[in-house]
Amino acid sequence: MRRVLVIALLICVIPLARAIDTAPAFDDPAQQSRYNDLIHQLRCVQCRSQSIADSNVSLAADLRRQVRELMAAGKSDAQILQYMTDRYGDYVLYDPPVKPQTWLLWAAPLLFVIIGGITAVVVIVRKSRVAVDDPAETDPALAGSSDAGAP
Amino acid sequence: MWRYLIPIGLFAALVAFFYVGIDRDKQTLPSPLIGKPAPQWQLPSVEDPAKMVSSSDFAGKPYVLNVWATWCAECRHEHSALLAIAQRGEVPIVGVDWKDDRDQAQRWLQQLGNPYVANAYDGEGRVAIDWGVYGAPETFLVDSQGNVVFKHISSMTMEVWERDFLPRLKGNGTSR
Numbered sequence: 001m002r003r004v005l006v007i008a009l010l011i012c013v014i015p016l017a018r019a020i021d022t023a024p025a026f027d028d029p030a031q032q033s034r035y036n037d038l039i040h041q042l043r044c045v046q047c048r049s050q051s052i053a054d055s056n057v058s059l060a061a062d063l064r065r066q067v068r069e070l071m072a073a074g075k076s077d078a079q080i081l082q083y084m085t086d087r088y089g090d091y092v093l094y095d096p097p098v099k100p101q102t103w104l105l106w107a108a109p110l111l112f113v114i115i116g117g118i119t120a121v122v123v124i125v126r127k128s129r130v131a132v133d134d135p136a137e138t139d140p141a142l143a144g145s146s147d148a149g150a151p
Numbered sequence: 152m153w154r155y156l157i158p159i160g161l162f163a164a165l166v167a168f169f170y171v172g173i174d175r176d177k178q179t180l181p182s183p184l185i186g187k188p189a190p191q192w193q194l195p196s197v198e199d200p201a202k203m204v205s206s207s208d209f210a211g212k213p214y215v216l217n218v219w220a221t222w223c224a225e226c227r228h229e230h231s232a233l234l235a236i237a238q239r240g241e242v243p244i245v246g247v248d249w250k251d252d253r254d255q256a257q258r259w260l261q262q263l264g265n266p267y268v269a270n271a272y273d274g275e276g277r278v279a280i281d282w283g284v285y286g287a288p289e290t291f292l293v294d295s296q297g298n299v300v301f302k303h304i305s306s307m308t309m310e311v312w313e314r315d316f317l318p319r320l321k322g323n324g325t326s327r
Contacts, residue, residue, distance in 0.1 A: 045180060045285040058250060059285060062276045087283040089183040 020056045021064060031071065038067050038077060042084055043092050051094060182283055182302040189216075189293045190281035194271035197248050197256050204245075204271040209293070213300075213320055215244045216291040217267070217307070218279060220251040221259045223287040229306040230263050236312055237266035242292075242320055246270035249279050249287055292316055 021039075026032040039053035044060040052060040052067075063084070070080045084092045096102050184190075193205040217233060219226040237244055246267035248256045253272055260270070273279055282291065292301040300319050303311055 059276070062250075062280060066280060086183060087280060088285065089180060089283070091180050 020054065022061075023064065023068065034077070035067065035071060038071075038080060039064055041081065041094055042067070043094055045088050045092055179304045180285065182299070184283055184291075184299040185302060187299060188297055189291070189299050190278070192271070192278040192281065194247070194273055194278055197246070197253060197260070197270040197272045200253070200272070204269045208269065209243065209245060210297055211295060213242050213292065213294050215242055215316070216247060216282070216293060217244055218247045218249050218282070218284050218287050218289045220249045220287050221255040222251065225306045226288045227263070229288055229308070230266070232307045232309055232312065233266040234264050235309060236307070241317070243268040247278060247282075248272050249284065250274065250276045292319055294319075 026035060036053065040051045042052045042063060044050045044052045044055040044057055044063075046057050046059045047055050050060075052063045066083075067080060070083060075083070081093065090096050090099075090102070096105065098106050189206065191206050193203055196202045196204045215236075233244060236242075244267050246269070248270055250273070253274070256270075256272070260267075271278065276284075282289075286304065288306060290303045290307050291299055294300045301315055303315060
């Protein structure tokens with residue numbers, strides 16, 4: 001039983017072994033999770049498809065250091081994200097703000113659902129009307145003739 | 152008839168989207184600093200760690216800030232253009248040597264020539280973060296009011312200089 005527990009604990013440690021972020025951990029677990037949240041919200045502008053938490057590019061390390069220092073200086077999460085957007089623009093945020101330039105980005109999923117919904121309704125309404133209007137469906141006397149080719 | 156127009160229309164819209172997107176530069180991020188006051192900085196010089204270089208040294212007149220490093224291949228490529236621009240004497244070029252080795256940087260300047268009026272050594276990359284630098288080379292134009300007017304990402308060429316920098320530099324000189 002004890003061996004199983006030890007193995008389970010070791011498995012829990014595996015994610016820590018990636019060691020992209022070589023800076024020492026925070027003493028306070030609350031600060032650590034705040035830090036983790038922040039660095040996952042910030043894009044590595046050099047490598048684009050990774051957050052600064054996932055990247056071992058030196059600029060990402062510099063930005064992680066900056067996040068630590070701003071936290072140590074008592075800045076709020078909003079202030080830290082603002083600090084980054086002041087320098088790198090909205091692109092640095094993985095969660096871009098809703099603005100006139102980004103409304104299409106945010107509205108696109110809803111737009112597609114609406115377009116799909118309208119299409120579905122139109123198709124269903126039209127199909128059901130055809131079924132009602134089709135004499136073959138309503139008049140059993142004609143049913144045989146329209147299905148003549150069917151086995 | 153109109154049922155054929157819908158797919159054709161959708162296709163045309165898609166083509167329009169791709170057409171707009173195909174020429175768009177997705178590598179170059181627009182700088183939020185344009186039109187805003189340039190970041191203030193103070194750093195030791197590349198040549199002499201005891202000597203400080205500061206943004207206030209260049210205040211009141213337009214200047215070009217060029218971020219470079221010896222590990223950056225594009226920087227070697229643009230170096231001859233920087234030398235030619237420095238030769239023309241239209242505007243001083245201030246260098247920021249970004250996350251570099253100081254000895255190598257000094258050797259670089261000795262071997263390739265020095266287009267800079269001053270060269271700041273940003274070993275930890277702190278000033279570069281204030282400027283929103285994410286790759287080298289990057290070149291900024293700061294006007295006489297101390298505002299960032301333009302940012303060019305990647306290698307500087309004479310074509311870029313004449314097209315993007317000179318008109319803004321001249322506009323700055325006459326209108327204010």
